[in-house]
Amino acid sequence: MQTKVFLTEDEMPRQWYNLAADLPSPMQPPLGPDGNPISPEMLAPVFPMNLIEQEVSQERWIDIPEEILSILYRWRPTPLHRAYALEKALGTPARIYYKNESVSPPGSHKPNTAVAQAWYNKQFGIKKLTTETGAGQWGSALAFACSLIGLECKIFMVRISFDQKPFRKIMMQTWGGRCIPSPSNETQAGRDILAKIPDTPGSLGIAISEAIEAAVTDTTGETRYSLGSVLNHVMLHQTIIGLETKKQLEKINEKKVDVVVGCAGGGSNFAGLAFPFALDKINGAEIDIIPVEPSSCPTMTRAPYAYDHGDVAKMTPLLPMHTLGHEFIPPPIHAGGLRYHGMAPLVSQAIVEGLLTPQSIHQLECYESAVMFARTEGIIVAPETSHAVATAIREAKKAKEEGKEKVILFNLSGHGLMDLSGYDKYFAGELIDYALPDDVLAESLKSLEGLPKPPVNKTGKW
Amino acid sequence: MQTKVFLTEDEMPRQWYNLAADLPSPMQPPLGPDGNPISPEMLAPVFPMNLIEQEVSQERWIDIPEEILSILYRWRPTPLHRAYALEKALGTPARIYYKNESVSPPGSHKPNTAVAQAWYNKQFGIKKLTTETGAGQWGSALAFACSLIGLECKIFMVRISFDQKPFRKIMMQTWGGRCIPSPSNETQAGRDILAKIPDTPGSLGIAISEAIEAAVTDTTGETRYSLGSVLNHVMLHQTIIGLETKKQLEKINEKKVDVVVGCAGGGSNFAGLAFPFALDKINGAEIDIIPVEPSSCPTMTRAPYAYDHGDVAKMTPLLPMHTLGHEFIPPPIHAGGLRYHGMAPLVSQAIVEGLLTPQSIHQLECYESAVMFARTEGIIVAPETSHAVATAIREAKKAKEEGKEKVILFNLSGHGLMDLSGYDKYFAGELIDYALPDDVLAESLKSLEGLPKPPVNKTGKW
Numbered sequence: 039m040q041t042k043v044f045l046t047e048d049e050m051p052r053q054w055y056n057l058a059a060d061l062p063s064p065m066q067p068p069l070g071p072d073g074n075p076i077s078p079e080m081l082a083p084v085f086p087m088n089l090i091e092q093e094v095s096q097e098r099w100i101d102i103p104e105e106i107l108s109i110l111y112r113w114r115p116t117p118l119h120r121a122y123a124l125e126k127a128l129g130t131p132a133r134i135y136y137k138n139e140s141v142s143p144p145g146s147h148k149p150n151t152a153v154a155q156a157w158y159n160k161q162f163g164i165k166k167l168t169t170e171t172g173a174g175q176w177g178s179a180l181a182f183a184c185s186l187i188g189l190e191c192k193i194f195m196v197r198i199s200f201d202q203k204p205f206r207k208i209m210m211q212t213w214g215g216r217c218i219p220s221p222s223n224e225t226q227a228g229r230d231i232l233a234k235i236p237d238t239p240g241s242l243g244i245a246i247s248e249a250i251e252a253a254v255t256d257t258t259g260e261t262r263y264s265l266g267s268v269l270n271h272v273m274l275h276q277t278i279i280g281l282e283t284k285k286q287l288e289k290i291n292e293k294k295v296d297v298v299v300g301c302a303g304g305g306s307n308f309a310g311l312a313f314p315f316a317l318d319k320i321n322g323a324e325i326d327i328i329p330v331e332p333s334s335c336p337t338m339t340r341a342p343y344a345y346d347h348g349d350v351a352k353m354t355p356l357l358p359m360h361t362l363g364h365e366f367i368p369p370p371i372h373a374g375g376l377r378y379h380g381m382a383p384l385v386s387q388a389i390v391e392g393l394l395t396p397q398s399i400h401q402l403e404c405y406e407s408a409v410m411f412a413r414t415e416g417i418i419v420a421p422e423t424s425h426a427v428a429t430a431i432r433e434a435k436k437a438k439e440e441g442k443e444k445v446i447l448f449n450l451s452g453h454g455l456m457d458l459s460g461y462d463k464y465f466a467g468e469l470i471d472y473a474l475p476d477d478v479l480a481e482s483l484k485s486l487e488g489l490p491k492p493p494v495n496k497t498g499k500w
Numbered sequence: 501m502q503t504k505v506f507l508t509e510d511e512m513p514r515q516w517y518n519l520a521a522d523l524p525s526p527m528q529p530p531l532g533p534d535g536n537p538i539s540p541e542m543l544a545p546v547f548p549m550n551l552i553e554q555e556v557s558q559e560r561w562i563d564i565p566e567e568i569l570s571i572l573y574r575w576r577p578t579p580l581h582r583a584y585a586l587e588k589a590l591g592t593p594a595r596i597y598y599k600n601e602s603v604s605p606p607g608s609h610k611p612n613t614a615v616a617q618a619w620y621n622k623q624f625g626i627k628k629l630t631t632e633t634g635a636g637q638w639g640s641a642l643a644f645a646c647s648l649i650g651l652e653c654k655i656f657m658v659r660i661s662f663d664q665k666p667f668r669k670i671m672m673q674t675w676g677g678r679c680i681p682s683p684s685n686e687t688q689a690g691r692d693i694l695a696k697i698p699d700t701p702g703s704l705g706i707a708i709s710e711a712i713e714a715a716v717t718d719t720t721g722e723t724r725y726s727l728g729s730v731l732n733h734v735m736l737h738q739t740i741i742g743l744e745t746k747k748q749l750e751k752i753n754e755k756k757v758d759v760v761v762g763c764a765g766g767g768s769n770f771a772g773l774a775f776p777f778a779l780d781k782i783n784g785a786e787i788d789i790i791p792v793e794p795s796s797c798p799t800m801t802r803a804p805y806a807y808d809h810g811d812v813a814k815m816t817p818l819l820p821m822h823t824l825g826h827e828f829i830p831p832p833i834h835a836g837g838l839r840y841h842g843m844a845p846l847v848s849q850a851i852v853e854g855l856l857t858p859q860s861i862h863q864l865e866c867y868e869s870a871v872m873f874a875r876t877e878g879i880i881v882a883p884e885t886s887h888a889v890a891t892a893i894r895e896a897k898k899a900k901e902e903g904k905e906k907v908i909l910f911n912l913s914g915h916g917l918m919d920l921s922g923y924d925k926y927f928a929g930e931l932i933d934y935a936l937p938d939d940v941l942a943e944s945l946k947s948l949e950g951l952p953k954p955p956v957n958k959t960g961k962w
Binding site: 182214379 | 501511602644648672675876877880915918927
């Protein structure tokens with residue numbers, strides 16, 4: 039029984055899909071500290087102009103340069119698998135498919151945008167990229183991409199992760215990246231924090247501040263900053279996932295998908311798979327498109343759509359998004375990549391427009407589902423990805439109850455070989471579920487007070 | 501520029517290739533403690549009869565059951581990559597190809613035989629497999645296979661690795677395998693050692709003894725033992741690697757391979773890629789077929805072809821092979837999978853017959869090459885695989901010196917994401933090269949004294 043659908047390199051998509059072109063209401067712009075929209079020029083010290091153009095583009099289809107494809111060919115097209123063994127174990131009439139992004143050398147979907155960003159920066163004459171990384175997934179992907187394209191790469195890694203996850207640091211180093219613990223002495227932001235709290239464990243917010251500062255203060259003008267999720271151009275680069283998937287489903291004559299699932303932290307792997315299907319939905323198809331988040335960090339399911347900063351230090355522009363407030367401190371669940379207070383503006387607006395139906399899920403159910411998946415389909419997924427697996431399993435069980443032959447598709451965004459300690463704690467019974475209490479949420483949302491509000495849209499939904 | 505060659509599942513080989521059918525001289529048989537050949541029946545308590553039949557088969561082609569293929573489809577056919585970026589960095593006229601076995605869920609070639617062995621055992625009515633593992637690569641692969649096929653799996657893991665490499669143990673557990681440190685209290689062999697040396701770090705020899713004992717003493721008769729390398733049927737199952745590769749080369753009209761390289765510890769990944777090309781050599785093609793080993797454990801390049809035990813405790817039959825002596829204690833280099841005193845009898849005999857030209861290489865050159873490979877081709881290889889990478893790079897440099905457009909092929913047997921500490925030590929300058937001194941080798945070879953010698957073959961070479 040054949041279980042996966044390959045594409046040839048010739049069959050790969052030649053364009054990315056930009057959902058911004060098709061949203062019922064126009065995208066809300068990012069705002070500066072004065073509450074006025076940010077102009078592309080204001081972003082120029084941070085990003086190269088070719089990526090800023092993509093960030094604000096309203097074009098539906100954007101050509102993928104052949105040079106980028108030639109690097110993606112190293113591992114793309116990725117396989118689409120039919121989960122026969124999982125279906126059998128569940129006794130479901132549903133047909134379950136998953137797109138396997140774990141086959142990239144760094145082990146996740148992240149290189150899809152890392153390669154594109156590195157290439158556009160190189161084209162623009164940039165010599166060096168800076169970025170931050172939490173658990174290390176994004177930092178590894180950018181180091182990988184910079185290595186293949188020929189850029190220097192400096193990664194500010196949250197100190198506690200730097201100490202606890204030495205293997206990620208070695209990956210970055212093997213690919214030639216310079217990974218330093220944040221806060222560091224290399225930036226004013228870092229020095230300020232270290233002066234106040236010498237033994238701070240660091241945070242993603244601090245690391246973002248350091249990475250942006252390191253880029254904008256380089257007087258050669260040859261350094262820029264790179265972000266692995268949230269932004270429009272990142273979502274764009276990831277749509278190759280969903281576009282390939284559609285071609286693969288076509289190849290096996292699977293005409294209609296009923297449910298599309300992806301886990302969402304900043305939103306990029308979800309958007310990558312889901313946005314091409316959101317276009318079908320805009321055109322009238324009936325599809326449930328489900329971004330899944332941890333119940334402990336319920337950005338999409340319990341937080342408002344509002345203008346907020348992307349980081350704790352308020353270095354970033356104000357972005358229109360679902361947000362728990364930039365001062366939100368997520369509990370230490372193992373899905374590090376899903377512990378973010380905000381959500382990609384494109385994903386957020388698509389939720390408000392009614393295109394997506396977010397769900398949240400607790401971590402014990404995620405690990406239980408991931409173990410079932412490993413023992414049927416054979417792949418040990420990343421803790422983040424386990425949220426998508428668990429939701430697909432929920433949907434397959436629902437299809438069984440309803441006696442419906444649904445087609446369920448999810449994104450296997452990454453493998454868990456670098457994050458096995460979460461499985462260990464799960465087996466040892468050391469994990470617990472955590473639901474964010476209402477009063478903690480209310481307190482966190484106070485950091486939104488005084489910030490501008492997005493205007494009410496045509497549907498009156500925000 | 502397209503960089504890899506896919507096959508469809510329909511194009512996959514339907515038969516394994518058995519080199520034993522084509523060796524110029526007949527294979528020497530394994531011998532029992534009395535010096536007489538082992539009969540298939542004597543192996544029956546250890547292995548199921550269907551695998552014993554494969555072990556002694558002289559058939560050239562053996563059908564791959566469709567049920568085994570249907571599991572291999574999860575990740576096979578694996579891609580064949582053209583190493584354009586590495587070629588460019590080397591400035592070589594050689595065309596370098598590598599077969600990427602790292603895309604299997606456990607990350608190496610090992611599941612090719614793990615799945616086949618688990619399936620044949622299940623067919624034979626076996627409920628449970630036992631095995632040993634050193635660094636954990638083989639144990640993970642067998643746990644993975646047993647999980648998908650529905651067998652229990654118990655893995656005796658060398659205690660020092662069990663303690664130092666907790667992630668491998670978690671992988672096995674996630675796939676439902678029971679991984680216990682060896683020596684254990686579960687076998688007489690383990691208890692005996694623990695009584696003598698309570699704080700022993702364990703050894704592969706002890707772990708093999710425990711795994712075999714656990715299989716043969718199970719009074720239900722439903723447990724058997726499984727080995728991940730060395731044996732003929734293991735080499736057989738791995739030939740799918742080379743057979744796929746030949747089809748892929750054919751697809752891109754690459755008619756002639758000049759150099760085939762694989763690292764060799766027990767011999768299975770090397771044999772898997774190389775044996776189908778050895779058949780071409782037997783039929784008159786000019787090919788250099790190179791198994792590579794660490795200079796610190798020079799089984800093929802400095803040790804005799806002799807009868808020896810596969811384990812320290814002399815539980816196994818006497819096998820005809822290149823061997824450093826069963827009491828050889830390899831130095832602690834990082835390529836754990838290449839630290840074995842013996843070599844597969846099929847590989848050993850093919851060396852004696854002049855089909856293969858073994859090389860040895862030091863670890864610093866291996867890591868240097870692996871880092872170059874990571875920064876050009878993007879894949880971080882396993883320490884074992886780095887020996888093949890380094891040798892392919894040597895050959896590509898030689899082709900440059902000679903100005904020859906050679907075709908060089910090597911087996912990328914596994915990724916190094918679970919073995920990054922070796923890279924860390926390399927970057928930190930903590931690794932050294934170690935050449936086995938002549939007197940240490942001579943001392944080790946004394947354990948062969950008194951054992952039977954293989955007869956001189958037709959060529960007079962042994």
